Structures are given as structure tokens and as C-alpha cells.
Amino acid sequence: xxxxxxxxxKQTHDIFAVMARGNFISSNGSKDGMNRLYDIxxxxxNFERLQAYFNVIRYNIERGNxxxxxxxLHEPNSELxxxxxxxxxYIDIIDLFASMDNKITIGSRFRPSEIAEECNANVRLKQKxxxxxxxxxxxxxxxxxxxxxxxxxxxxxxLEDEKTESYKVxxxxxxLLDVINSIAIYEESDxxxxxxxxxx
Amino acid sequence: xxxxVNVNDILTQLYSQxxxxxFLFANRENxxxxxxxxxxxxxxxxxxxxxxxxxxxxxxxxxxxxxxVVAMFEDFMEIxxxxxxxxxxxxxxxxxxxxxxxxxREMRFLRSIKKYxxxxxxxxxxxxxxxxxxxxxxxxxxxxxxxxxxKLEAYREKxxxxxxxxxxxxxxxxxxxxxxxxxxxxxxxxxxxxLKVSLIENLDYLIEIQTDITDFINKIQFQLDVYKxxxxxxxxxxxxxxxxxxxxxxxVNNVNTLxxxxxxxxxxxxxxxxxxxxxxxxxCKRIAEKYKLTRLMIRGIADKMSSNxxxxxxxQQIKLDTEKLxxxxxxxxxxxxxxxxxxxKFPKAIGTVTFEERLSLFVEIAMEYQTKLDxxxxxxxxxxxxxxxxxxxxxxxxxxxxxxxxxxxKEKV
Numbered sequence: 001x002x003x004x005x006x007x008x009x010k011q012t013h014d015i016f017a018v019m020a021r022g023n024f025i026s027s028n029g030s031k032d033g034m035n036r037l038y039d040i041x042x043x044x045x046n047f048e049r050l051q052a053y054f055n056v057i058r059y060n061i062e063r064g065n066x067x068x069x070x071x072x073l074h075e076p077n078s079e080l081x082x083x084x085x086x087x088x089x090y091i092d093i094i095d096l097f098a099s100m101d102n103k104i105t106i107g108s109r110f111r112p113s114e115i116a117e118e119c120n121a122n123v124r125l126k127q128k129x130x131x132x133x134x135x136x137x138x139x140x141x142x143x144x145x146x147x148x149x150x151x152x153x154x155x156x157x158x159l160e161d162e163k164t165e166s167y168k169v170x171x172x173x174x175x176l177l178d179v180i181n182s183i184a185i186y187e188e189s190d191x192x193x194x195x196x197x198x199x200x
Numbered sequence: 201x202x203x204x205v206n207v208n209d210i211l212t213q214l215y216s217q218x219x220x221x222x223f224l225f226a227n228r229e230n231x232x233x234x235x236x237x238x239x240x241x242x243x244x245x246x247x248x249x250x251x252x253x254x255x256x257x258x259x260x261x262x263x264x265x266x267x268x269v270v271a272m273f274e275d276f277m278e279i280x281x282x283x284x285x286x287x288x289x290x291x292x293x294x295x296x297x298x299x300x301x302x303x304x305r306e307m308r309f310l311r312s313i314k315k316y317x318x319x320x321x322x323x324x325x326x327x328x329x330x331x332x333x334x335x336x337x338x339x340x341x342x343x344x345x346x347x348x349x350x351k352l353e354a355y356r357e358k359x360x361x362x363x364x365x366x367x368x369x370x371x372x373x374x375x376x377x378x379x380x381x382x383x384x385x386x387x388x389x390x391x392x393x394x395l396k397v398s399l400i401e402n403l404d405y406l407i408e409i410q411t412d413i414t415d416f417i418n419k420i421q422f423q424l425d426v427y428k429x430x431x432x433x434x435x436x437x438x439x440x441x442x443x444x445x446x447x448x449x450x451x452v453n454n455v456n457t458l459x460x461x462x463x464x465x466x467x468x469x470x471x472x473x474x475x476x477x478x479x480x481x482x483x484c485k486r487i488a489e490k491y492k493l494t495r496l497m498i499r500g501i502a503d504k505m506s507s508n509x510x511x512x513x514x515x516q517q518i519k520l521d522t523e524k525l526x527x528x529x530x531x532x533x534x535x536x537x538x539x540x541x542x543x544x545k546f547p548k549a550i551g552t553v554t555f556e557e558r559l560s561l562f563v564e565i566a567m568e569y570q571t572k573l574d575x576x577x578x579x580x581x582x583x584x585x586x587x588x589x590x591x592x593x594x595x596x597x598x599x600x601x602x603x604x605x606x607x608x609x610k611e612k613v
């Protein structure tokens with residue numbers, strides 16, 4: 001069987017290149033034609049073909065809210081330690097984002113200096129930022145920068161303008177929120193309503 | 201407007217400064233005068249002319265296009281803010297003209313009725329498209345979540361307004377059905393029909409937009425709720441009980457993204473054959489320089505082949521043959537060069553050598569081995585049949601191998 005027989009879109013290679021790295025394709029990303037790739041996958045016909053095609057090599061396209069990513073079929077998940085560590089870090093970061101005056105949500109644009117400035121003015125935020133582990137940078141600004149850099153490497157953010165250093169929050173950010181939302185908090189019954197949040 | 205203007209002036213100005221107009225339209229909010237004049241496609245004079253026609257405004261050194269021009273572009277491109285209000289004006293106008301027409305059945309009122317019906321139809325569709333675009337854009341690109349929520353709520357209201365207008369319009373159309381059928385005007389009939397169809401269609405779109413808006417608002421609400429939860433989790437984490445009091449471990453364990461499961465980007469080895477190509481050599485060289493390996497640096501890149509390398513190869517082949525050929529020719533005494541070449545039995549590997557080829561070989565040898573040959577400066581003649589089986593005669597110089605006492609043989613066939 002030839003690759004042409006699948007009748008795949010010609011961007012298949014690009015799609016694979018992004019997603020096989022473990023990155024997300026978000027609908028509001030603009031770098032490297034990401035939104036275009038999103039549209040291609042989002043086309044139901046293409047989606048079925050791509051899914052069938054990637055399934056052959058045991059990749060599965062997972063669909064989220066305005067974003068796509070790969071998972072591996074029939075493969076035990078590994079590296080629990082590392083995963084836990086990473087997600088603990090995400091909780092720190094999202095907690096910081098959540099505590100900002102101007103909350104950072106999907107589609108938000110911000111500059112690291114803005115966050116650093118706000119952290120500087122607010123003791124609580126400052127403490128939060130300083131306590132986020134794994135960063136060697138000393139100044140608040142550099143720390144925020146590193147966080148942004150990390151988040152954009154994980155394709156949750158996008159460096160929209162290098163000159164002004166402005167970042168944009170991509171749709172893939174929902175993924176993190178989804179994960180956090182699915183964590184159940186035991187014991188306290190008064191907080192269980194958080195689990196029944198309704199969204200579609 | 202300060203000056204008497206006409207359509208031609210405006211169009212000419214807009215056209216001749218189209219680069220600037222485009223630039224201003226794209227950067228509507230923040231172009232300063234200096235920035236604009238620094239562009240090399242507009243001079244001070246040209247800028248003044250635009251200003252004198254009121255096509256651009258200047259306020260505290262910020263330049264902007266005339267609102268009317270911007271609105272025109274936005275209308276055509278179906279972008280910009282949703283402004284359903286003027287549909288109401290159209291409906292009022294329509295009603296007014298219908299009343300006029302009821303009083304006095306005059307064609308001019310009918311024309312206006314048609315005009316407004318068409319306008320309402322177009323405006324409704326355009327506003328709905330704009331609404332759809334703006335809702336989507338607001339959700340995806342508005343950075344401040346509070347503003348985002350407010351904007352979405354505002355769009356919800358606008359949607360309701362548009363629905364009202366659709367109802368009003370269809371009421372008007374219903375009430376005047378009898379009147380319209382009286383006119384017996386087929387064009388009017390067509391307009392009303394298409395209006396009815398698009399009203400129904402537009403209602404469908406609006407319902408869809410409504411679900412979108414609700415969806416987006418829910419999503420934002422969801423994000424805020426998750427933020428609250430993230431803060432609680434952080435609190436629990438700071439108490440060091442994250443792994444025990446929550447389902448954190450289980451949830452993270454089930455995370456199935458590639459990135460968090462230690463999958464690295466698929467890496468492939470370089471094919472050995474690639475290393476033998478020129479690209480591969482460049483690669484090797486770079487690595488060799490990096491690690492100071494001289495072994496890898498020896499082999500150089502082959503020169504670029506000339507486009508006619510194939511022909512050259514052939515020529516060389518024949519040349520190799522000619523050397524031997526000449527040697528053989530020199531050792532014999534029976535024939536002159538021409539005859540020798542014509543009769544020579546070339547090895548089979550070369551294939552059949554045509555008459556023309558033998559002829560060019562003759563010329564080539566004559567030129568290259570001048571010193572070894574004895575030129576007689578006499579003409580001999582050779583008869584042959586050409587491709588069309590016609591008899592032809594060819595004259596050639598008699599050439600013999602150099603001898604102590606050269607003998608010329610004159611032969612005529």
C-alpha cells in the first residue's frame with residue numbers, strides 16, 4: 001500500500017513533526033502555521049484519515065477543546081516520578097497565574113515584565129514566585145521569563161512578538177486545566193462541588 | 201468638509217496613496233505622524249493633500265483614517281464591530297415608504313421599498329457574520345478575562361437585538377403581503393422571497409451563535425473555577441499532603457501525552473549512503489573540524505559537472521581510439537587517410553560508425569596530427585550515395601603518412 005492511498009493532507013509531515021515531539025496543536029497558535037495545521041486536522045475527513053494512518057504506527061490523535069495531541073496506543077505509562085514532579089510544578093505555575101490580578105486565561109497576552117512587576121508589588125505573589133523550585137535565575141523578571149520559556153516549550157504558550165517579549169496563551173492550556181480539574185480532593189465535603197463543575 | 205470634493209478626487213487620492221491607506225487601515229490605533237512620514241511612499245505634500253480632503257485625521261500627533269473610509273472597508277470585508285442599530289432605521293424607513301405607497305400608489309415609493317428590503321437583507325447577513333467572527337475572536341484573543349466576559353455578554357445582547365429585528369422584518373413582510381401581491385411586480389416578489397429565506401437561515405445562525413456564546417462563557421467560568429481549585433491544590437501541596445489527600449497521583453499516572461511519558465522526538469540514524477554524497481561530506485567535514493579528525497577531511501568534494509559532460513566523455517573515447525588509429529595508419533602504406541578511414545573496420549564495441557562520423561574523424565585527425573602526416577594539397581574525389589540515395593561526389597585532400605620519399609597515389613573511382 002502506498003502512502004498516497006491514504007489520501008493524506010500534504011501537511012501530514014508537519015503535523016507529525018509537531019505532535020511527535022509531544023507538543024500540542026492549538027487553534028489559536030500562529031507560529032509556523034499552527035492554526036492552519038489545526039484546521040487541517042479538524043476537518044472530519046482529514047481527521048479520520050490521519051487517525052487511521054497514525055494508528056498504524058501506534059500513535060493516537062487525542063482531541064481536546066480546540067487542540068490536538070498524540071498519545072501512544074497500548075503502551076504502559078512510565079516515568080511516574082518525573083510526571084509527578086512536572087505536574088507539581090504546573091500546579092505552582094497555574095496557582096501563580098491564578099493569583100494574578102489580571103488572570104491569565106486562554107487567549108491572554110502578557111509580557112513577563114508585567115507579571116514580574118505585579119509580583120514585585122504584591123508580597124504574596126512574590127513569595128509564590130520565589131518558592132517555585134528548579135529555577136536558578138535570581139531576579140523576579142528572569143524567573144518569570146524562565147517560566148514562560150518552559151511553558152512555551154511545552155506548547156502551552158507562544159512567544160508572539162520577540163521584540164516586545166509578549167506571550168499568548170494557547171488553547172492547549174485547557175489541557176492543564178482539565179488535568180487539574182480531574183484531581184479529586186478527598187475528605188472535605190464542602191469542596192466537592194469543584195468536581196461537578198459543568199463545562200462543555 | 202472643508203473643501204468641495206467629488207468622488208473622483210477622493211478615489212484618486214485613495215488610489216495614489218493606497219500603500220499608506222492600507223498601512224493606516226491595518227494599524228488603526230497607533231500610527232504617529234513621524235512614523236507615517238518616515239515611510240518612503242508618502243511625502244509631506246502628499247500627506248497634506250490627504251489631510252485637506254479629510255481622508256486622514258491627526259489628533260495629538262496620532263494619525264488615523266477617516267471613520268467613513270474605515271467603515272466602508274469594514275463593511276466590504278465584513279469585519280469590525282457589530283452595529284445592528286441601523287437595521288432598525290432601515291425598518292422604520294421601510295415602514296414609512298410602505299405607508300406612502302398605501303396612500304399613493306406611485307412607482308417611486310415602490311422603488312424605495314425594494315431598496316430598503318434589499319438593504320435589510322444584506323445588513324442582517326453581514327451583521328450576523330460579523331457577530332460570529334467577533335464572538336470567536338473575543339474568546340480566543342481578548343487578553344483580559346473580565347473584559348472578555350463583558351464583551352461576550354454584550355454580544356449576547358446584540359444577538360437578541362438582531363433576533364428582534366428579524367421578527368420585526370418578517371412581521372412587516374407578512375402584513376404587507378396583500379399589498380405586495382397587488383403590485384404584481386415580479387422583482388419585488390423575488391426580493392421578498394429571498395428575504396424570507398435568508399431570515400429563516402439567519403435565525404438558525406443566531407441560534408448557533410447563541411450556543412457558542414454560552415459555551416465560551418462557560419469555558420471562561422470553568423477556567424476561573426479551575427483556578428480556584430489550583431489554588432486549593434497548591435495549599436494542600438504546601439502542607440505536603442498532595443499525594444495523600446488528593447487523587448493527584450492517579451490522575452497524573454493516567455496522563456497519556458507523549459511528552460510526559462518520556463517519549464523523545466523520534467531520532468533516526470543517518471543512512472551510510474548519505475555520507476558518501478556531497479552533502480554527507482560537508483557534514484563529515486564539519487564534524488571532523490569539531491573533533492579535529494584529519495582522517496575525515498581528506499576526501500574533497502567533486503567539482504561540479506559541466507552540463508555537456510556526457511558529450512565530452514564520448515569525444516574522449518574517440519580520441520583514445522584515434523591515437524591508435526593514427527598509429528596504425530602510419531604503419532601501412534596502401535591507402536591514403538581518407539580511404540583508410542572509410543574502409544577501417546572499427547571494433548564492434550563502438551557500434552556502427554556512420555559515413556558522417558568517419559568524415560569528422562578525418563577532419564579531426566588531419567588537424568590534430570598535422571606534423572605526422574604528409575599533406576599533398578591535391579584533391580581526390582569520392583562518390584557515394586546519400587541518405588536519399590542520390591549520387592554525390594566529395595572532394596578530399598590527399599593525406600599520406602610521412603615517408604622518406606613520399607609517394608602519392610592518385611586514385612579515381
